[in-house]
Amino acid sequence: MKQTSPLAWFEIVTQDFERAIQFYEAAFDIKFSRCESEHMKNAVFPYTEGYTGGSLVYSPYYLDHQPGAGTIIIYLKTDSVTKQLEKINALGGETVFPVTDIGENGYIAGFKDCEGNYVGLWSQNV
Structure with missing residues (x-):
């Protein structure tokens, strides 16, 4: 059994990216x-390397998201995004967005779990 947290990242989905940046920068006195x-597009919250971070995000993958539940995406880390997504789909989950290369930061994918929640996957390996 793994003893480390699988939490890798979080995203707050935006439909008006610039408005959201202005709001959070003013509300928390931060700079993205x-x-x-x-x-x-990501606006990354300040964080210390080695700790869980997150961002505001605008993406065509999330255009159908409405404000409220389902607009904050938690990313769970895994050894292989592709293999984990295959396992999730075999268990009745559903791919929301496919494995996506995010450059030097690895790979992500999104799925809907058995309860209808949107969850992200992240790994350095495809």
Whole structure:
């Protein structure tokens, strides 16, 4: 049995990315670092390397999300996003978005669990 937490990352889904950044920066007196890829825009909350971090996110994968439940995505770490997603689907889960290369930061994928919750997967390996 693994003794470490599988929690890797969290995302707060936005529909108006710039408005959300302004809100959180003002509310918490912080400054986001930004990164963008073909699949998403992230505004990363300040955090210490080695600890769980998170971001505001805007992505075409989340365009159907409505405010409220299901708009904060928790990412669980795994050894292989592909293998974990295959196992989840075999157990009745459903892929929300496919394995996606996020460059030097590894790979992510999203799934809907048996309760209908959206959950993310992260790993350095595909």
